[in-house]
Amino acid sequence: MQxxxxxxxxxxxxxxxxxxxxxxxxxxxxxxxxxxxxxEISEVAGISKPMLYAYLGSKxxxxxxxxxxxxxxxxxxxxxxxxPDQTPDVQLWSGLRAFFGFxxxxxxxxxxxxxxxxTQGGPFAIELTDMRGRAxxxxxxxxxxxxxxxxxxxxxxxxxxxxxxxxxESLADWWLDHPDEPAGVVAARLMNLVWMGFGDLxxxxxxxxxxxxxxAQ
Amino acid sequence: MQxxxxxxxxxxxxxxxxxxxxxxxxxxxxxxxxxxxxxEISEVAGISKPMLYAYLGSKxxxxxxxxxxxxxxxxxxxxxxxxPDQTPDVQLWSGLRAFFGFxxxxxxxxxxxxxxxxTQGGPFAIELTDMRGRAxxxxxxxxxxxxxxxxxxxxxxxxxxxxxxxxxESLADWWLDHPDEPAGVVAARLMNLVWMGFGDLxxxxxxxxxxxxxxAQ
DNA sequence: TCCTGTACCTACTCACGAGTAAGACTACTG
DNA sequence: CAGTAGTCTTACTCGTGAGTAGGTACAGGA
Numbered sequence: 001m002q003x004x005x006x007x008x009x010x011x012x013x014x015x016x017x018x019x020x021x022x023x024x025x026x027x028x029x030x031x032x033x034x035x036x037x038x039x040e041i042s043e044v045a046g047i048s049k050p051m052l053y054a055y056l057g058s059k060x061x062x063x064x065x066x067x068x069x070x071x072x073x074x075x076x077x078x079x080x081x082x083x084p085d086q087t088p089d090v091q092l093w094s095g096l097r098a099f100f101g102f103x104x105x106x107x108x109x110x111x112x113x114x115x116x117x118x119t120q121g122g123p124f125a126i127e128l129t130d131m132r133g134r135a136x137x138x139x140x141x142x143x144x145x146x147x148x149x150x151x152x153x154x155x156x157x158x159x160x161x162x163x164x165x166x167x168x169e170s171l172a173d174w175w176l177d178h179p180d181e182p183a184g185v186v187a188a189r190l191m192n193l194v195w196m197g198f199g200d201l202x203x204x205x206x207x208x209x210x211x212x213x214x215x216a217q
Numbered sequence: 218m219q220x221x222x223x224x225x226x227x228x229x230x231x232x233x234x235x236x237x238x239x240x241x242x243x244x245x246x247x248x249x250x251x252x253x254x255x256x257e258i259s260e261v262a263g264i265s266k267p268m269l270y271a272y273l274g275s276k277x278x279x280x281x282x283x284x285x286x287x288x289x290x291x292x293x294x295x296x297x298x299x300x301p302d303q304t305p306d307v308q309l310w311s312g313l314r315a316f317f318g319f320x321x322x323x324x325x326x327x328x329x330x331x332x333x334x335x336t337q338g339g340p341f342a343i344e345l346t347d348m349r350g351r352a353x354x355x356x357x358x359x360x361x362x363x364x365x366x367x368x369x370x371x372x373x374x375x376x377x378x379x380x381x382x383x384x385x386e387s388l389a390d391w392w393l394d395h396p397d398e399p400a401g402v403v404a405a406r407l408m409n410l411v412w413m414g415f416g417d418l419x420x421x422x423x424x425x426x427x428x429x430x431x432x433a434q
Numbered sequence: 435t436c437c438t439g440t441a442c443c444t445a446c447t448c449a450c451g452a453g454t455a456a457g458a459c460t461a462c463t464g
Numbered sequence: 465c466a467g468t469a470g471t472c473t474t475a476c477t478c479g480t481g482a483g484t485a486g487g488t489a490c491a492g493g494a
Binding site: 032115129163167189190193196 | 383386407415417
Binding site: 010037039049050058059 | 480481482483484485489490
C-alpha cells in the first residue's frame with residue numbers, strides 16, 4: 001500500500017478503452033466468452049469493474065466490440081499484403097502469407113475471432129460470418145480471375161473459395177497447437193495443397209513463387 | 218397432472234443413461250459447455266437432476282463421456298467406409314464420403330465434437346486431440362501409400378494429412394451453415410480441391426471416381 | 435477558493451446454476 | 465406381506481458472477 005504503487009492513475013478515456021480492449025481479448029481468448037468474467041477482465045486491465053461498464057457497456061457489447069476490432073485488423077493485414085497486379089497464384093500466395101503472418105503475431109486475436117466467436121450464437125456469429133464473407137469474396141474474386149476460361153465458374157469459384165478459407169481457418173487452428181512451425185512453412189504447405197493437389201505432389205511437382213529467393217519464408 | 222401423464226416411468230439404468238447422453242449431446246451442441254445447464258439437460262432427458270448425477274457424474278464427466286462416445290461413433294463410421302484394397306485416391310474418396318455422411322446425419326454430434334470440445338481446455342481437448350490424431354494417422358498412412366516414389370515423405374505426409382483433416386473439419390463446419398448442399402457434393406468438392414488443386418481445376422481437369430456411375434453422390 | 439465534470443473506487447444486490455440431503459415409490463424375492 | 469435393492473423426486477445449500485448504488489479524488493475554470 002505504498003503511495004508509490006502507481007496504477008497509472010487518471011488516464012484519459014481513449015487510453016483506458018484501449019487497455020480494456022486488450023485485456024478483454026486476452027481473457028476471452030484464454031477462457032472463452034462464458035468462462036471469462038468481467039471481474040478478471042477489469043483486473044487484467046488494471047481498473048475496477050464499474051469503469052469497464054461505464055466505458056464499454058455490458059459483457060456482450062464488449063465481446064462484440066472485440067470481435068469487430070480484431071476482424072478489421074486482420075482483414076486490413078490481409079488485403080494490405082496482396083499485390084493486385086500479380087498473377088493469381090502469386091496473389092493467393094501473398095494473401096496466405098499475410099494471413100498466417102497475422103495469426104502468428106496475434107494468436108489471441110485469432111482465438112477470440114475464430115474459436116470463440118464461432119461457438120457463441122447470437123450477434124457474435126453474425127460479426128464472424130460477415131468477416132468470413134468478406135474473406136471468401138476476396139478469394140473468390142481471385143479465383144474468378146484464374147478461371148476466365150472455364151464455363152460454370154461463378155458459383156463454383158465461390159464454394160471453392162469457401163473451402164479454401166475454411167482450410168486456412170482450420171490450418172491456423174492446427175497451428176495454434178504446433179507453434180514451433182514458422183509461418184512461411186505453414187502458408188507454403190497450404191499453398192501447395194490447394195494449388196497443386198496431392199495428384200501433382202506425389203509426382204514431385206511442387207509450387208514455388210516465381211524465383212526471387214529459392215528458400216521459402 | 219392427470220395420472221396418465223406417463224413420463225415412461227421406472228426404466229432400467231442402461232436405457233436412462235442412453236436418454237441422458239442423447240439429451241446431453243443435444244443441449245451441449247446447441248449451447249456449448251458452459252452455457253448448458255444440468256437442469257436443462259435433465260429436463261430434456263425427462264428425468265430429475267439427481268438421477269443425472271447418480272448415473273453420469275459431474276458436468277465435466279458427462280461432457281467428456283459425450284465426446285468419447287461421439288468420437289468413437291464417428292471414427293467407426295469412417296474406417297468402416299473405407300475399402301482397403303483400392304487405390305489411394307479411391308480410399309480417400311470413400312473416407313471423405315463416410316465422414317461427410319456421418320456429419321450430415323449427426324450434426325449435433327459434430328457440433329459437440331468439434332466446435333465445443335476444441336474450445337474447452339482441460340481434459341476435453343485431450344479427448345479431441347486423441348481422435349484427431351487417429352484421423353490424421355489414418356490419412357497419413359493413406360498418403361504414404363501414394364508417395365512410395367518420393368523421398369522425404371514420412372514427416373511431409375503427416376503434416377499434409379493434418380492439413381487435409383483440418384480442411385475437412387472446417388468444411389464440415391461451413392456445411393453446418395449451408396445445410397442445403399448434399400453430402401456427396403461437399404465431399405467431391407474437397408476431394409477435387411486436395412487431389413487436383415486449383416492449378417488443374419482451372420484447366421478443366423477434375424477428379425472423378427473410376428466410372429461406375431458418371432454422376433457424383 | 436469554490437464549483438463542476440470526469441476519472442475512479444468499495445461494497446453491495448440479485449439471479450442462476452452446480453451439486454446434495456433426505457426421503458418416497460416400485461418391484462422383486464423370500 | 466416384510467425386506468431390500470434400485471429408481472426417482474422435491475427442496476434445499478452455497479458459490480460465483482453480472483450489473484449497480486453511491487460515493488471519493490483530482491483537474492481546470494471562475
